[in-house]
Amino acid sequence: MKTDVAIIGAGPAGLMLGHLLRQQGIGAVVVERQSADYVLGRIRAGVLEQVTVDILNELGLGNRMKQEGLPHEGFFLADGERLIHIDIAELTGGSKVMVYGQTEVTRDLMDAAKDRDLEVVYEAKDVALHEIDTERPYLTYQKDGQEHRIDARFIAGCDGFHGPSRKAIPDSVGKTFERVYPFGWLGILSDVPPCNDELIYANHSNGFALASMRSQTRSRYYIQVPLDEKIENWSDDRLWDELSIRLGPEAGSRITRGPALEKSIAPLRSFVFEPMRYKSLFLAGDAAHIVPPTGAKGLNLASSDVAYLSRAFVSFFQDSKTDGIDTYSQTALARVWKSERFSWSLTSLMHRFPDDGEFGRRMQVSELDYIASSRAAQTAIAENYVGLPL
Ligand code: APR
Numbered sequence: 022m023k024t025d026v027a028i029i030g031a032g033p034a035g036l037m038l039g040h041l042l043r044q045q046g047i048g049a050v051v052v053e054r055q056s057a058d059y060v061l062g063r064i065r066a067g068v069l070e071q072v073t074v075d076i077l078n079e080l081g082l083g084n085r086m087k088q089e090g091l092p093h094e095g096f097f098l099a100d101g102e103r104l105i106h107i108d109i110a111e112l113t114g115g116s117k118v119m120v121y122g123q124t125e126v127t128r129d130l131m132d133a134a135k136d137r138d139l140e141v142v143y144e145a146k147d148v149a150l151h152e153i154d155t156e157r158p159y160l161t162y163q164k165d166g167q168e169h170r171i172d173a174r175f176i177a178g179c180d181g182f183h184g185p186s187r188k189a190i191p192d193s194v195g196k197t198f199e200r201v202y203p204f205g206w207l208g209i210l211s212d213v214p215p216c217n218d219e220l221i222y223a224n225h226s227n228g229f230a231l232a233s234m235r236s237q238t239r240s241r242y243y244i245q246v247p248l249d250e251k252i253e254n255w256s257d258d259r260l261w262d263e264l265s266i267r268l269g270p271e272a273g274s275r276i277t278r279g280p281a282l283e284k285s286i287a288p289l290r291s292f293v294f295e296p297m298r299y300k301s302l303f304l305a306g307d308a309a310h311i312v313p314p315t316g317a318k319g320l321n322l323a324s325s326d327v328a329y330l331s332r333a334f335v336s337f338f339q340d341s342k343t344d345g346i347d348t349y350s351q352t353a354l355a356r357v358w359k360s361e362r363f364s365w366s367l368t369s370l371m372h373r374f375p376d377d378g379e380f381g382r383r384m385q386v387s388e389l390d391y392i393a394s395s396r397a398a399q400t401a402i403a404e405n406y407v408g409l410p411l
C-alpha cells in the first residue's frame with residue numbers, strides 16, 4: 022500500500038490528524054495495534070480547550086459534543102474550607118472549556134472514519150518503522166497472519182508514550198526531560214450526579230482530590246494516593262468517605278454515592294522528548310510528551326500538535342512548501358512547554374508532597390492566599406486553563 026502520511030496510533034492524535042489530512046485530500050492511513058473497542062475502553066480526562074473544540078467543529082464532527090458536552094465558565098480551588106473561584110470566562114474575555122469525555126471525542130472520530138475514506142487498520146501487530154531517515158519511509162505490520170507494508174512520504178508517530186515511534190529516533194538526536202511525581206491518582210467513574218456544577222480541585226491535609234464529571238448524571242472523581250497504593254485497598258465506600266473529607270464540608274456533603282463503573286490508579290509524570298521531528302518521522306501527542314492530568318492538558322496538547330502538523334503537511338503536499346514541516350518541532354514544543362509548566366505548577370500547588378515538609382506547605386498556603394486576593398494571579402491561571410493561543 023502507498024499513501025502520503027502513514028499514522029501510527031488511533032488515539033485522539035492519530036485520528037484527528039488522519040481526518041484533518043483526508044479533509045484536504047491528502048492520503049493518510051492509520052495503523053493501531055489494539056481493537057477499536059479496546060481503544061474506546063480507556064477512561065481518560067474530559068476537559069476540552071477551544072483548540073480541540075475547533076478541530077472537531079472544523080471537521081464537522083462537533084454535533085454530539087455540542088448536544089452532550091457541558092460548557093464550563095469556571096472552576097474552584099479548594100484548600101480546607103476555603104473555596105477560590107476561578108471565573109475563567111470573566112477573566113479571559115469569554116473563553117470557556119468544554120466538559121466532554123476524551124472517549125467520546127475518540128468515538129466521534131472513529132465513527133466518521135469510514136464515511137470519510139480514512140482507513141484505520143486495527144489490531145495491527147508488530148508495527149515497525151523503516152528508512153525514516155530517507156524520503157521513502159515505510160511501515161510494516163502483522164495482521165491476519167501476514168506481513169503488510171505501507172510506503173509513505175512521512176510517518177506520524179501518534180502512538181502514545183509506549184509506542185515505537187519515539188524509540189526509532191537515534192539516541193544521539195533525542196533528548197528527554199522528565200519529572201516523576203511521588204504519588205498517583207485513584208479515579209472513580211460512577212453514574213451519579215456531580216456534587217458541584219463546576220470542577221473542584223482540592224488540596225487537603227489527606228491529599229489532593231478532584232470532583233469532575235462527564236454529564237449531569239455521570240461523575241468522575243480522583244484522589245491522590247501513594248505510588249505503591251493498591252486498588253484492592255479501596256472499596257467504593259472507603260473512596261466515597263475520603264472524597265467527602267477532602268472536598269471540604271460544603272461539596273463533600275453534596276456527594277451522591279454509587280457503584281464504580283471504573284476504578285483505577287494512574288501514576289503522574291511530566292515528560293518531554295525533543296525534537297518532535299526526525300527526518301521523515303513526526304511525533305504528536307503522548308508520543309512526544311506527557312503531563313500530569315491536573316491541568317487537563319494531555320488531549321489538548323495532542324490537538325495543538327496535530328493542528329500544527331496538519332497545516333505543515335497541507336502546505337507541503339498542496340504548495341510544495343517545507344517551512345511548516347521544518348519549523349513544526351520548534352512551534353509545537355513552544356506550546357508544549359507552556360502547558361508542561363502550567364500542569365506542573367497546578368500539581369505542585371494542589372498536592373501534598375511527603376518530602377516538602379512545613380516550608381513546602383507554607384509555600385502552598387501563601388500562593389493560595391495570593392491567588393485568592395489577586396485578579397492578576399487568577400487571570401494567569403484562567404488563561405492557561407482555557408488554553409494558550411496556537
Ligand atoms: N502499534 C500501533 N499502535 C500503537 C502502538 C504500536 N506499537 N503502540 C501504541 N499504539 C496506539 C495505542 O494503542 C493508542 O491507541 O497508539 C495510540 C496512542 O493513543 P494515546 O495514548 O491516547 O495518545 P494520543 O493520541 O497522543 O492522545 C493523548 O490520550 O492517553 C491520553 O492522557 C492522554 O489525553 C491524552 C491523550
Ligand code: PHB
Pocket residue numbers: 065066067068220233234241314315316317
Ligand atoms: C476528568 O474529568 O477526568 C478530569 C478533569 C480535569 C482534570 C483532570 C481530569 O484536570
